[in-house]
Amino acid sequence: MSQHQTQDITQAVLDRLSADADPRFKQIISAVVRHMHALAREVDLKPEEWMAAIQFLTRVGQTCDDKRQEFILLSDTLGLSMLVVQLDQARRSRDLKGATEATVQGPFYWENAPVLPLGSDIGKGMAGEPAYYAGKVTDAAGKPIANCCVDVWSGDGEGVYDMQKEGDAGMQLRARFHTDAQGRYHFWSIKPTFYPVPDDGPVGAMLRAMGRHPNRPGHIHMKVYADGFAPLTTHLFAADSPYLDSDAVFGVRDSLIVHYEKHAPGKAPDGRALDKPWHSAAYDFVLAQAK
Amino acid sequence: MSQHQTQDITQAVLDRLSADADPRFKQIISAVVRHMHALAREVDLKPEEWMAAIQFLTRVGQTCDDKRQEFILLSDTLGLSMLVVQLDQARRSRDLKGATEATVQGPFYWENAPVLPLGSDIGKGMAGEPAYYAGKVTDAAGKPIANCCVDVWSGDGEGVYDMQKEGDAGMQLRARFHTDAQGRYHFWSIKPTFYPVPDDGPVGAMLRAMGRHPNRPGHIHMKVYADGFAPLTTHLFAADSPYLDSDAVFGVRDSLIVHYEKHAPGKAPDGRALDKPWHSAAYDFVLAQAK
Numbered sequence: 070m071s072q073h074q075t076q077d078i079t080q081a082v083l084d085r086l087s088a089d090a091d092p093r094f095k096q097i098i099s100a101v102v103r104h105m106h107a108l109a110r111e112v113d114l115k116p117e118e119w120m121a122a123i124q125f126l127t128r129v130g131q132t133c134d135d136k137r138q139e140f141i142l143l144s145d146t147l148g149l150s151m152l153v154v155q156l157d158q159a160r161r162s163r164d165l166k167g168a169t170e171a172t173v174q175g176p177f178y179w180e181n182a183p184v185l186p187l188g189s190d191i192g193k194g195m196a197g198e199p200a201y202y203a204g205k206v207t208d209a210a211g212k213p214i215a216n217c218c219v220d221v222w223s224g225d226g227e228g229v230y231d232m233q234k235e236g237d238a239g240m241q242l243r244a245r246f247h248t249d250a251q252g253r254y255h256f257w258s259i260k261p262t263f264y265p266v267p268d269d270g271p272v273g274a275m276l277r278a279m280g281r282h283p284n285r286p287g288h289i290h291m292k293v294y295a296d297g298f299a300p301l302t303t304h305l306f307a308a309d310s311p312y313l314d315s316d317a318v319f320g321v322r323d324s325l326i327v328h329y330e331k332h333a334p335g336k337a338p339d340g341r342a343l344d345k346p347w348h349s350a351a352y353d354f355v356l357a358q359a360k
Numbered sequence: 361m362s363q364h365q366t367q368d369i370t371q372a373v374l375d376r377l378s379a380d381a382d383p384r385f386k387q388i389i390s391a392v393v394r395h396m397h398a399l400a401r402e403v404d405l406k407p408e409e410w411m412a413a414i415q416f417l418t419r420v421g422q423t424c425d426d427k428r429q430e431f432i433l434l435s436d437t438l439g440l441s442m443l444v445v446q447l448d449q450a451r452r453s454r455d456l457k458g459a460t461e462a463t464v465q466g467p468f469y470w471e472n473a474p475v476l477p478l479g480s481d482i483g484k485g486m487a488g489e490p491a492y493y494a495g496k497v498t499d500a501a502g503k504p505i506a507n508c509c510v511d512v513w514s515g516d517g518e519g520v521y522d523m524q525k526e527g528d529a530g531m532q533l534r535a536r537f538h539t540d541a542q543g544r545y546h547f548w549s550i551k552p553t554f555y556p557v558p559d560d561g562p563v564g565a566m567l568r569a570m571g572r573h574p575n576r577p578g579h580i581h582m583k584v585y586a587d588g589f590a591p592l593t594t595h596l597f598a599a600d601s602p603y604l605d606s607d608a609v610f611g612v613r614d615s616l617i618v619h620y621e622k623h624a625p626g627k628a629p630d631g632r633a634l635d636k637p638w639h640s641a642a643y644d645f646v647l648a649q650a651k
């Protein structure tokens with residue numbers, strides 16, 4: 070019996086998979102085929118709708134460049150990225166016990182940000198109100214982790230990331246700090262504000278068709294990592310930001326919401342004198358041992 | 361209760377859809393979210409696998425250009441395109457009763473092929489053995505459809521389409537013919553051979569990882585359309601071609617397999633004298649009334 074006689078095209082595709090294929094790849098691609106076919110059957114997908122989907126995905130791919138990753142944005146806005154973070158944390162829940170919660174990386178991470186001394190101000194000259202960030206990194210037992218990298222990035226006080234700026238702005242509002250012997254970190258940046266995810270591309274059009282706003286609550290990104298520990302990718306969210314209840318990428322977790330204390334002009338904890346209002350945000354990170 | 365407290369992120373995404381969104385769009389995008397999330401949960405998708413998927417889809421998008429549609433190829437090779445054809449035919453089965461079966465369009469259709477007189481040879485100068493195509497187009501009751509467009513395209517005798525050739529080859533092996541008053545068509549082209557779908561891109565890599573060959577059995581594409589009738593997109597497959605049982609895009613249907621009769625050099629039915637062996641293929645198309 071020739072294969073084209075097979076009534077069920079889904080089974081025909083699955084039957085074509087070689088016994089020699091990598092088992093994990095086989096498991097995933099089989100699930101992709103089954104779910105994609107089930108989706109098409111469930112909605113009785115019409116040829117013109119299929120073509121619209123092809124054109125949409127093509128535009129998503131072609132909107133990607135060195136500094137823009139529209140497929141990550143698509144995954145983020147459909148909650149898939151955050152689901153993958155949740156699945157990862159659930160899978161490793163025993164190993165991660167007591168550690169700070171993770172959230173999505175988002176599309177604006179840039180490797181190899183400058184390594185700066187503790188106390189540096191990465192917000193200098195940027196739009197936004199100054200904010201002093203301080204805290205420590207420990208293991209789950211509370212033991213400080215010295216020389217731990219705290220890799221931070223955020224948009225400016227208007228919610229714009231360096232990568233989104235016209236021309237080649239270079240890196241802004243990014244740095245890698247290393248904790249001191251007591252596991253402490255501190256640095257200056259700005260207080261982040263809410264902002265729309267890039268919505269001038271196909272994902273923005275999708276959000277509008279869904280009747281959704283494109284905004285994320287104000288947050289600063291952090292990757293925290295040290296030898297011997299499970300690396301952490303997370304954000305700190307400003308407690309007074311709008312959109313905490315409707316983050317466009319579903320990344321908010323209660324444990325990551327931080328109160329930014331507002332201060333009148335004057336002296337900061339590190340001795341710096343400020344002639345305008347400033348904020349302070351304190352957060353301690355807990356890393357799990359690497360397994 | 362804030363939305364970020366929602367345990368089930370899938371429900372959180374669905375809850376974000378506006379009541380005002382287009383109902384059909386809402387139905388489809390909801391199904392996309394549910395199936396995509398179900399897929400991630402079923403395989404417990406790991407962050408590095410998610411990232412590999414993001415990079416794969418980005419490459420698929422970026423492999424598309426004016427003449428190459430890698431997303432259609434992806435859909436074709438995963439059986440989705442053919443499933444959409446099947447769903448469309450099933451949905452319209454009452455209206456399409458008695459009509460010729462459809463199959464996938466594939467990624468090599470080029471609009472506005474030259475309109476040529478019946479009997480023209482679009483295979484002249486091309487690699488491949490000459491083939492004479494003849495038949496008629498009727499409605500389901502057998503009544504001839506005059507002035508019906510038969511839009512044909514194929515690769516050459518080595519399985520290469522004009523779009524795949526180096527430089528700008530222009531249109532080759534493509535034409536639009538119109539049936540005569542008796543609904544008849546006839547033209548010359550080549551006998552198509554099996555060929556691999558473009559496998560130097562991300563879809564080719566996927567097929568190799570699946571342990572699948574990339575080949576399609578030899579076929580010639582046809583779009584057949586006339587005012588007042590439901591347009592048909594289909595192929596004719598050569599009965600003696602390899603890969604009829606394992607078409608890389610799952611497009612073969614028994615009713616579309618045609619015997620190419622081989623002839624010694626000599627006179628063809630239209631009076632043409634050939635100094636080399638040639639083939640003839642006869643096929644009658646049936647179109648359903650438009651609804």
